Amino acid sequence: MQSTFASINQYVNKCTIFSESELTFFDNLLQAKSVKKKTILLREGEICNFEAYILKGCIRTYCMDENGAEVILQFAVEDWWVSDIASFHDQKPSKLFIETLENCELLILNYEAKEELLYKMPRFERVFRLMVQRNLSVTQNRLISTIAKPAQERYLDFLERYPSVAQRVPQHYIAAYLGISAEFLSKIRAKISKK
């Protein structure tokens, strides 16, 4: 029986082993939710009240710089979480936008539910620590290559690392993720394919 919760339970079970009843308790705190493509789940200034696990679909997290240009922080697909942890954790206004790029099936863990979970089952702290830790490690690597590598190399790394994302999202978003203009990405691609 492949329930709605099969994949998320597998996810948390990879961090530490939980009993059936612990998992059931966890599952009951989640809310399933379907959202249409191009829905904004969080906008700048709002307090982020959720962590969302993606069962199906693709989401981007981005922020707007002073000149109105978008910088994409994350593309998230199946089996990933999205949230603005800073806003969520401190319950303060977010600087980020979170937007679906496709129709999505989500499991939502909201603030109160997470509090309850961690209060009643502190072992779940570990799940979230590991989650954040992986995220930190990825973000650090990205910071380093943003600083140290030229755009073309970063683009090739991206293709290699997230081939499926590269298929699914428009190129100008990839440019916004890599930190270059859409035009320049186009020129990079032209140059690559000439070889």
Next chain:
Amino acid sequence: MQSTFASINQYVNKCTIFSESELTFFDNLLQAKSVKKKTILLREGEICNFEAYILKGCIRTYCMDENGAEVILQFAVEDWWVSDIASFHDQKPSKLFIETLENCELLILNYEAKEELLYKMPRFERVFRLMVQRNLSVTQNRLISTIAKPAQERYLDFLERYPSVAQRVPQHYIAAYLGISAEFLSKIRAKISKK
């Protein structure tokens, strides 16, 4: 009585309240260590076996790109932790160097000690989760401004945010942190002071 552990205990107590005996147990897992300036605590390829809390001194974490240029990931001073979590957590070879910039007084929590701590007192998971979470949030902001802001603005932000670090470390390290060449930083400074 200001023991060696006063400040670190205060640090962990800010995350969740712990009892005297929990704190004592924690303290006993730590090793105090004095290290000379310019000591390399971790080099690329080694497995990071510690998380170090800084009682006194200043440390940088950096990595070397393909051309041998250094990118600085973090300056850490009093009341901060340094480690390579990716290497530490997975016990795999590090890509980073960790080097003292001043004589330092450290409290070292090594891998086995941390395992024991979290096994016996899972409430400490929370401390480390919050620690990583803050670090992630800072790193995300830095990634965004590296992408979206010009070097001069990033430099001014840095001065404002870490005035004490700016005093303590040589300028070419600040350049390596900001992701620009030492020469260009010098030109930025010249331009700023002209006003």
Next chain:
DNA sequence: TAAATTTCTTGTCATAGTTCAATGCTTTGG
């Protein structure tokens, strides 16, 4: 299927930042 919108490409010109090389200034250690 046509119209409308969004996405991608290409060219030209502008600029933030790099590299290299030379010079003087500090700090450190014997």
Next chain:
DNA sequence: CCAAAGCATTGAACTATGACAAGAAATTTA
């Protein structure tokens, strides 16, 4: 206290990338 090493500044020539403009292709919507 001097020599050596490390650090900061400056200028000139170069390069990666950005901004703008205009048009082509693709995708969505009606």
